[in-house]
Amino acid sequence: MALIAIKNIEKLLSKLGNVSKLDLSESMRTNSLMMQATAQRLVRVDTGSLRNSIMPSSTKQTAIISTDVEYAVYQEFGTAKMKGKEYMRPALSLNALAMTRMTMANARRKLAEEASK
Numbered sequence: 001m002a003l004i005a006i007k008n009i010e011k012l013l014s015k016l017g018n019v020s021k022l023d024l025s026e027s028m029r030t031n032s033l034m035m036q037a038t039a040q041r042l043v044r045v046d047t048g049s050l051r052n053s054i055m056p057s058s059t060k061q062t063a064i065i066s067t068d069v070e071y072a073v074y075q076e077f078g079t080a081k082m083k084g085k086e087y088m089r090p091a092l093s094l095n096a097l098a099m100t101r102m103t104m105a106n107a108r109r110k111l112a113e114e115a116s117k
Contacts, residue, residue, distance in 0.1 A: 022060070022061070022107055022110045022111070022114075023060045023110065024060060024061050024103060024106050024107060024110065025058060025059065025060045026106060027063075027099075027102050027103040027106040027107075028058035028059065028060070028061065028062060028063045028103075029056075029058045029063075030102060031058070031063035031095070031099040031102065031103065032056030032057060032058045032063040032064060032065055033056050034095050034098065034099060035056065035063065035065045035088075035091050035092065035095055035099075036054055036055065036056040036065055038090075038091035038094055038095055039054050039065060039087050039088050039091040040054050042086075042087040042090055042091055043075070043085075043087035044075065044085045044087070049069055050067065050069045050071070050072055050075060053067040053068055053069045053072070054066075054067050055067065063099070065088065065091075075087070076088055076089070
């Protein structure tokens with residue numbers, strides 16, 4: 001039986017406790033831009049108002065894609081009289097793996113930086 005010793009494990013574990021405080025804004029900004037581009041490509045265009053209103057924003061740990069066009073929700077989900085023409089949910093599905101990988105790589109890098117302090 002082999003025994004593996006990890007030096008300063010307490011220090012490392014205390015750093016891992018700060019995962020929720022990591023600044024992942026770089027990844028979140030990129031994620032929101034990817035989602036915006038895909039949603040704009042997928043959305044049904046009549047006048048272009050909805051497509052042009054899809055805007056990205058982000059915080060340290062959140063990617064946000066929003067629109068202020070009031071009929072956007074009906075376009076995505078439909079109504080009693082109209083079937084929805086999804087664009088946001090497919091955009092998320094198409095980008096989920098790439099966004100997850102990028103965010104995890106960024107988090108690993110940030111954790112390594114924290115652990116080396």
